[in-house]
Amino acid sequence: MPHTHPVLADFLSFTLSHHPIDIVKGQLTNGVHWHYLGDGILEFVPQHGSDQSLVLSAGIHGNETAPIELLNTLVQNIATGEQPLAVRLLMLLGNVAAMRQNCRYLQDDLNRLFDHRHQKLPDSPEAQRAANIEEAIAQFFDAASGKKYHLDLHTAIRPSSFSRFGLLPYQSRPYDAYLLSLLERCDLGALLINHAPAGTFAYHSSQHHSAESVTLELGKVQPFGQNQLAEFAGINALMRAMVAGTEPTTAAQPYKTFKVVAQLEKHSEDFVLNLPSDVANFTAYPKGTLIATDQGYEYIVSHGEERIVFPNPKVKPGVRAGLMVVEVNN
Numbered sequence: 001m002p003h004t005h006p007v008l009a010d011f012l013s014f015t016l017s018h019h020p021i022d023i024v025k026g027q028l029t030n031g032v033h034w035h036y037l038g039d040g041i042l043e044f045v046p047q048h049g050s051d052q053s054l055v056l057s058a059g060i061h062g063n064e065t066a067p068i069e070l071l072n073t074l075v076q077n078i079a080t081g082e083q084p085l086a087v088r089l090l091m092l093l094g095n096v097a098a099m100r101q102n103c104r105y106l107q108d109d110l111n112r113l114f115d116h117r118h119q120k121l122p123d124s125p126e127a128q129r130a131a132n133i134e135e136a137i138a139q140f141f142d143a144a145s146g147k148k149y150h151l152d153l154h155t156a157i158r159p160s161s162f163s164r165f166g167l168l169p170y171q172s173r174p175y176d177a178y179l180l181s182l183l184e185r186c187d188l189g190a191l192l193i194n195h196a197p198a199g200t201f202a203y204h205s206s207q208h209h210s211a212e213s214v215t216l217e218l219g220k221v222q223p224f225g226q227n228q229l230a231e232f233a234g235i236n237a238l239m240r241a242m243v244a245g246t247e248p249t250t251a252a253q254p255y256k257t258f259k260v261v262a263q264l265e266k267h268s269e270d271f272v273l274n275l276p277s278d279v280a281n282f283t284a285y286p287k288g289t290l291i292a293t294d295q296g297y298e299y300i301v302s303h304g305e306e307r308i309v310f311p312n313p314k315v316k317p318g319v320r321a322g323l324m325v326v327e328v329n330n
């Protein structure tokens with residue numbers, strides 16, 4: 001790619017390299033304006049603008065590499081013109097400091113600090129980053145004139161019965177019919193509907209900017225370079241169609257729908273998860289099963305069957321230690 005600015009040639013390396021130039025911008029030969037807004041935040045605007053705005057984020061957890069690799073290639077393809085761009089687009093790499101150290105987070109889970117919850121932990125490095133990201137998407141969405149979408153891309157820590165699944169943030173308004181139709185066309189095994197406000201990025205963009213938001217889980221955490229990106233072809237095609245302002249060509253496929261019925265609460269270091277340490281996401285337990293205990297707390301399955309998602313007894317007290325979900329019959 002001759003004459004391509006390093007930020008576009010390799011957005012990931014540029015972001016990781018502590019580049020001294022903080023803000024750079026330019027225009028592609030097809031007229032698209034690009035603007036690097038510092039530390040992993042890159043905006044593209046079509047030459048004649050657009051009333052559609054899209055945020056694509058990855059690396060909110062620093063070691064979740066597959067979606068970071070997909071976004072990096074997407075930037076390269078936009079830069080060459082190979083990937084058409086018809087919407088305002090903000091690409092965001094989340095926990096850059098953790099990405100540099102190949103870990104989920106340094107001190108606090110960034111995806112528990114949105115919804116302005118970072119204000120309670122002002123000394124945490126992740127709190128500063130959450131504030132920066134909130135500011136960046138506020139500026140981006142405040143300048144939007146039409147529909148706003150946000151896909152926040154993650155990978156799971158442990159294996160799952162469904163290697164690709166989505167989580168809709170809790171919303172008091174109905175979910176966007178178009179987003180739901182898109183999610184049927186990106187090869188997901190399951191879609192979870194959250195039951196309560198949360199400190200997640202998807203909840204934040206939905207709640208504070210009325211964006212149509214979803215968290216997408218792409219397989220299991222792997223080091224950079226070891227991902228089988230072909231497994232995520234459906235999600236990649238969806239992102240590319242949304243960037244191009246077109247419809248995905250993937251045929252609609254049914255997925256299972258689950259609603260979150262509870263989250264496991266870790267109150268203290270006495271928290272015990274009463275399950276095998278290698279339990280897979282979506283493992284089902286019958287009514288009456290004791291799932292977790294803590295001081296003055298126990299979680300017992302109360303529905304006919306509940307499945308566990310994201311069990312993690314190692315989180316800090318006060319942070320959710322897992323979700324309990326029940327299948328919804330469509």
Ligand SMILES: O=C(O)CCC(=O)N[C@@H](CCC(=O)O)C(=O)O
Pocket residue numbers: 061111154155156157158167169200202215310311312
């Ligand atoms: O595998 C795990 O335990 C976590 C994978 C992950 O980071 N998932 C997100 C989901 C966010 C949401 O609920 O929308 C998270 O836990 O932050």
Ligand SMILES: [Zn+2]
Pocket residue numbers: 060061064111154155
């Ligand atoms: Zn994650």
